[in-house]
Amino acid sequence: MEAEALRYEKLAEDLRGIIAAGDLQPGERLPSVRRLSRERRLSVSTVLQALHQLEDRGLVEARPQSGYFVRHPGVRRAQPDSRSPPDMPVAVDVSQRLMRVLQAGVAPGVAPLAAALPASGLLPLASLQRLYAGVVRRHPRLLAGGSHINMDEAALVRQLLLRSVGWAGALAASEFVITNSCTxxxxxxxxxxxxxxxxxxxxxxxxxxxxxxxxxxxxxALEIPTDPGRGLSIEALDLATRDGRVAACLLVANASNPLGSIMPDENKRRLARLATDRGLPVIEDDIYGDLHFGNERPWPIKAFDGSGQVMLCSSFSKCLSPALRIGFIAGGRYRSQIALQKTIGSGATNPVTQLVLAEYLASGACERHLRTLRRSYQRQVEAMRAAVARYFPAETRITEPQGGFVLWVELPPEIDASARFEQAIAAGVAYVPGELFSASGMYRNCLRLNCGNPHSPEIDDAVRRLGDLLSR
Amino acid sequence: MEAEALRYEKLAEDLRGIIAAGDLQPGERLPSVRRLSRERRLSVSTVLQALHQLEDRGLVEARPQSGYFVRHPGVRRAQPDSRSPPDMPVAVDVSQRLMRVLQAGVAPGVAPLAAALPASGLLPLASLQRLYAGVVRRHPRLLAGGSHINMDEAALVRQLLLRSVGWAGALAASEFVITNSCTxxxxxxxxxxxxxxxxxxxxxxxxxxxxxxxxxxxxxALEIPTDPGRGLSIEALDLATRDGRVAACLLVANASNPLGSIMPDENKRRLARLATDRGLPVIEDDIYGDLHFGNERPWPIKAFDGSGQVMLCSSFSKCLSPALRIGFIAGGRYRSQIALQKTIGSGATNPVTQLVLAEYLASGACERHLRTLRRSYQRQVEAMRAAVARYFPAETRITEPQGGFVLWVELPPEIDASARFEQAIAAGVAYVPGELFSASGMYRNCLRLNCGNPHSPEIDDAVRRLGDLLSR
Known part of the structure; x- marks a missing residue:
């Protein structure tokens, strides 16, 4: 037993040394528990003991389904608490403020911390553009097709299906509708x-x-409490849907926007069961699902759905190009109503772009690109967390996203992020004020930051200016 | 005076001879009044006298703003009368029947007389596909752009503006929103x-x-009586909009679908004035505006609008390719609300496709193509009229479209076109039953035929089979 104790101490000390020497950088993942166990010939529980010790000392952090990661020094901030929204549904009215924020956020000379957009340098734009030339040459009749129905390209549907084989056959080709975007x-x-x-x-x-x-x-909108670590509260949804007054549930289970939480599988299973039992349609936005920081691609709620109540929506705007404008729905039992709405609302979808996307997804380059991109986003999110911790008021809370590339920041309660917005634009920094994330006017002391860009000195300086402004 | 009388008789006889010899085919346009006057050294009124004589004898027909055309022999059918719809607005419910019609209409082995789709052989598909390769090579950063706002390509907006210079500067670059289709x-x-x-x-x-x-x-929907020759009744719209209960007017002033009528300029002017006086938003679908059979491109209502009440919508699905999926709106005073709806409803529009369209519109090939296409559509419509007159029940009425490529057919009152639809599909012919064109269940003895395909023996035979079936 003593020997065992020494062995875990020794492992912890070795890992500390590696981190102190900078061989493992903040944000990087430690070797897996299984690998450490195998290579050091230690039991799994001994390895975990060592890791727990490092965790207690603030050197590493555990992320669900992902493993252990080196913490940023100085980023030991509390996560925001989940808040209790009003019990009653609320009419929504935030449109004109939103347009102002989106437009100011893309103005020249303004640091791009508002819209969740990746830096173009991270994306495989040249490959995608090259594919256009090949697609139109190899398919000379693409533009002949009809304009309202039956124009989903089978090659694209096949690639989308292939990407979901790990989810135990959750999707069927017959339930797809190709769209002009995830939106x-x-x-x-x-x-x-x-x-x-x-x-x-x-x-x-x-x-x-x-x-x-x-x-x-x-x-x-009926706002359901959502935990920065575990996502939407199943208990609260359960309560809210008891009397049949809720017509649908709309959510982001994987790397929610803005919190970055990934709902645990057990909760996804419970939500799918609840949807089945109550005939509740669930609309799941999985656009960040491929941008997990952990080892495993998290399953969507759709993977736990046996009754077709879940509509899975996504696109590749966050990982391939925001300008492609191709999204999709796996619509389950609601497929025919969705297809009707597509016919009425915009007709068919451009077949050239569909095939460009299909060919990129079929190429080996796609998975390599996604691996690199996930690491970049994770690094950028960590660096932004460190910068916010350094420059923002002392009591600021910051999320610890499990995927995606946005950060949710809770300022001290007296700071109104909406009121400071125009000053921030004048100072050359954009963000999305927290109140836009609530129909009932919550979150005025919160804001969301886009971490889609490499953390350059310019970005760091923008965060510093924003922190100064908010501290005044 | 007698000499004058002889001269017009002589002109009429010469033209009769040319038509009888087949040198001017049914559907072809006669030389213009101005040209006949100049070349024959006759006064305009003498030329008109000759033409009126031919018209009275059923050999030629006048079309507003277009000139005189050789009639199809045997196609002296009455046009359908305009009908009086109910005075009250009616909730609409035709969706599932429509999907059945659209799907049956594209089934293999079914003659394509349902959806208003052109034969692909009439379209410049090869040119458009070639442009893709050039566009992505010359603009390597196109796919980098953001996903929700500010993604309308200036080059496309410029081409759309240039196409409207004849309308006395009716459009402004700042009022455009590029969309995924006219729909x-x-x-x-x-x-x-x-x-x-x-x-x-x-x-x-x-x-x-x-x-x-x-x-x-x-x-x-509040259905306003619409004349097969002159379009929507301004008097009826005037009455209906007196008490402010109408929130908007939605119509096709140029080559209406399904009637093929072009609203006279004077009525367009009155409608624009009415919209201004009453603050009535007008949504104008101009997708058939370039497909006029007359000499002059008819102006849209938008050209008469001084107050920004008219929203002009269109695309190039009927003349370049139904698969491009690029439309546009010149939104007048409603531009910012429209742009907000676009951001919310689908985000931005693919920039590659936008530039492909812009470059085609900028090329000289575009106007040449449109001239040829207009002649083809006119020929096809005339041939379809002749076939319907030959094969359908004797009392059938047929429209005389002034543009576009659909025909509206009114059967004897006891024939129910919806009830015969499945039989027609079984016989290998599709059409759109008339009841789908009314929210109040009118037009059950009517149907619409697509004339987008060259009038081949196969098409002619399909019309014959349909006529037989309807005569039974």
Whole structure:
């Protein structure tokens, strides 16, 4: 027993040394428990003991389904608590403020910390553009097709299916609808399963475009408490859907926007069961699912859905190119209503772009690119966390995202992020004020930062200026 | 005076001879009045006298703004009368029947007389596909752009503006929104200016996708009588909009679908004035505007609009390719609401496709192509009229379209076109049943035929089979 104790101490000390020497950088993953166990000939529990010791000392952190990571020094900030939104659904009205934020955020000379957009240097743009030439040469009749129905390219649907084989055959080719973006996918699903006046359950905080969509469709938002670590509260959703007043649930289970939480598999299973039992349509935005920081691609709720209640929506705007404008829906039992809405709302989808995407997904380059990209995003998120911890007011809380590339920041309660927005733009920094993530006006002391760009001195300086401004 | 009389008789006889010899084919245009006057050294009134004589004898027909055309022998059918729709707005519910019609219409072995789709052989598909390769080579950073705002390509907007210079500067670059199709354009305009429960004035008969859109948005349709020659009744619209209960007017002023009527300029002017006086938003679908049979490109209502009440929507699906999926809106005073709906509903539009379209529009090939295409469509419509006159029941009425490529057919009142639809599909012929063009269940004895294909023996035989079936 003493020998065992020594062995875990020895392992912990070795790892400390490696971290202190800089051989393992902040944000990098430690070797897996299994590998350490095998290579050091230690039991799994001994390895875990060593890692727990490092964790207690703030040197490493555990991430669900992902393993252990070196912490940024000085980024031992508390995560924001999940808040209790009002019990009642609320009409949404944030549209014109949002347009101002989006437009100011892309103005020249403004640091791009608002919209969740990746730096173009991280994306395989040259490969995608080259594919266009090949696609139109090899398929000379592509533009002959009809304009309203039957124009989903089988090659693209096949690639999308192949990407989900790990989910135990969760998807079927016959349930797909190709769309002009993930945004359009969400809009079509909502139109397929709701009527004006209905109530839709959303996360709190929720992605602002989802709230906009609800407003535009005359729907009410019911905000469900959402934990920065575990995502939407199943208990609260359970309560809210007991009396049948909720027409649908709209959420981001994998790397939620803005919190970056990944819902544990057990909760996904419970949510899928709840949807089945109550006939509740679930609209799942999985656009960040490929951008997990852990080893394993997290499954979507759709993978646990046996009854077709879950509509899976996504696109490749966050990992290949935001300008392609191709998204998709695996619509389950709602497929035909969704297809009707697509026919009415925009008709078919351009077949050239569909095939360009299909060919890129079929290439070996795609998985290599995604591996590199995940590491870049993780590094950028860690660096942004460190910068915020350094420059923002002392009591600021910061999320610890498990994927994606946005950071949610809770400022001291007296600071109003909306009120400071125009000053920040004047100082050359954009962000998305927290109140846009709530239909009921919560989160005024919060903001979201885009970490889609490599953490350059310019970005660091922008965070510093923003921190100065918020500290005043 | 007698000499003059002889001269017009002589001209009429010469023209009769040319037609009888087949040197001027049915559907072809006679030389213009001005040219005949100049070349024969006759006064304009003498030339007109000769033409009126030919018209009275059923050999030629006058078309507004277009000149005189050789009639098809045996196609002296009456046009359908305009019908009186109910005074009250009506909730729309035709969606599932429509999907059945659209799907059956593209089934293999079925003659394509349903959806208004051109034969691919008529379209410049090879040129468009070649442009893709050039565009991505010359613009290597196209796919880097953001995903939600500011992604309308200036080169495309410029080409769209240039196409409207003849309309006395009706459009401004700042009012454009590029969309994923004309269908999406109409949907965005409706969402920008209406709320669920509102009433929208439409033509009667109206394009079925417009009725679908109203249904999907929870809007009521108020059907306004529409004349097969002169389009929507301004008097009826005037009456209907007196009490402010109409939230918008949605129509196709140029080559309406399905009637093929072109609204006279004077009526367009009156409609624009009415819209200004009453603050009535007008959504104008101009997708057939370039497909006029007359000499002059008819102006849209938008050209007469001084107050920004008119939203002009269009795309190039009917003349370049139905698969491009690029449309546009010149949104007037409603531009910012429309842009917001685009951001929420689908985000930005693919920039590669936008530039491909811009470069084609900028090429000299475009106008040459359109001239040829207009002649083809006119020939095909004439041939379809002749076939319908030959094969359909004797009392059948047929429209005389002034543009576009669909024909509206009114059968004897006891024939129900919806009830015969499945039999027709079984016989290998598709069409769109008339009831889909009305929210109030009118037009059950009508149907629409697509004339987008060259009138081959196969098409002729399909019309014959359909005629037999309807005569039984």
């Amino acid at each position: 359009e996918a969400l809009a079509l699903c909502l139109r397929a399963v709701t009527s004006p006046g209905d109530t839709v359950a959303v996360e709190s905080p929720a992605y602002y475009l989802m709230l906009q969509l609800l407003e535009s469709l005359g729907l009410q | 999406e354009a109409l949907a965005l305009c409706l969402r920008a200016v209406t709320s669920p429960g509102d009433t929208v004035a439409v033509e009667s008969p109206a394009y079925y996708l417009m009725l679908q859109l109203l249904e999907s948005l929870g809007l009521q």
